[in-house]
Amino acid sequence: MFIIPKEKEVPLGCITPAPVTEQTMMITGNWREYRPVIDQEKCNLCMNCIVYCPDACWQLNEAEDEVVWNAKYCKGCLICVNECTTEALSKAYELDFEDGVVRLEKPF
């Protein structure tokens, strides 16, 4: 009988570990062109950004008195800015720095 030695066994490619809070093999934060910016003073915790984010990138903090943004995965779709009920959210260009801005002359 032919036996494959243990060290040469091919792992089953079709069974994958399940993530718990994030899938670190697909980090999507670098997709963004614009980022949402929150003004905590204006936020009344209406929950819209939290429920409407397809990427679950807005969550309540532990004390449940502030919404927290996940920069690592936010793709910059800006649904949250569009659905914010209090104008606490606005958008900012990702590549604006204190010492200069970067703009694409022509979007590719």
Added chain:
Amino acid sequence: MAVAVKTQNLPLIKKIRNIPREEYYVPGHRTCAGCGPALQYKLVAKAAGPNTIFLGPTGCMYVANASYLCTPYRVPWMHTQITNGGAVASGVEAAYQVLIRKGKREGELPNVIVMAGDGGSVDIGLQAMSAMMYRNHDALFVCYDNEAYANTGIQTSPTTPYGANTTFTPPGPAIPEGKKLFPKDPPQLVIGGHPAVKYVATASVAYPVDLMNKVRKALNVQGPTFLHIHAPCPKGWKFNESKTVEIAKLAIQTGMWILYEWENGEYKYQHKPREYKPVREYMKLQGRFAHLQEAHIAKMQAFVDAKLKAPGIPVAVPAPPPRAQA
């Protein structure tokens, strides 16, 4: 013979504030920014909770989520062919019934949920879905409707609306409106032909609390259930990705989408606008309708008006005569 029955009673959610905090569809997936189907996935997974098994027929919610070794599903998930989501769900549910009967597994029967696209449910996946419902399997079949075969590059499907520009229905001199046919009616297809089905509902990403409660109601029911969820696709419908929820809301405000529940033969409607906006308001935001002429928009309005007179009940659609193009 012990038969595994669900005793769970997932509580309904009263306010947006009480939406469960736990995520079961986590960040880290390749769906487009602003993807409606990804949003509904997050909401369905949240509503269903940890004792759930998802089955994913081929489509964006498989391909764009589960590339190679990375998947965003925190609960067990399995890929199925685009054609056989219903058949795999039947097998999974039947296997759990046997394990519980033989005492090899304790606890509640898991929530078995098929997350199929419109193609994977009411077109190429129709026979397996119908068979699952016919055989009375205890599973929820979700059709997330992005109104096209999106994953292969936006080809027309039976739920693509009249007048949409897709890669298989491009407008041109011979056919100026692009798509000529009016869509299938998925919930009516299920209600009409499957006596074992006791709960069917339509939902939308624009009304997340309503959506999650419908998921929970469907999961609390014994036997097959069906949800038809409107999930705008910024890539396929050609609109700005920040407008996914706005467009989903407009669909309801214009009557392009109707929210209802069908439970043991009775219809109940939700979020019915007091006055409907013209369908133009919905269509003008989407590039897939940009080529339409006034006469085409009027035809769409007439279709919606007829549907609204008897919401939830199929209307006779103006079908083109056979070989009209020849």
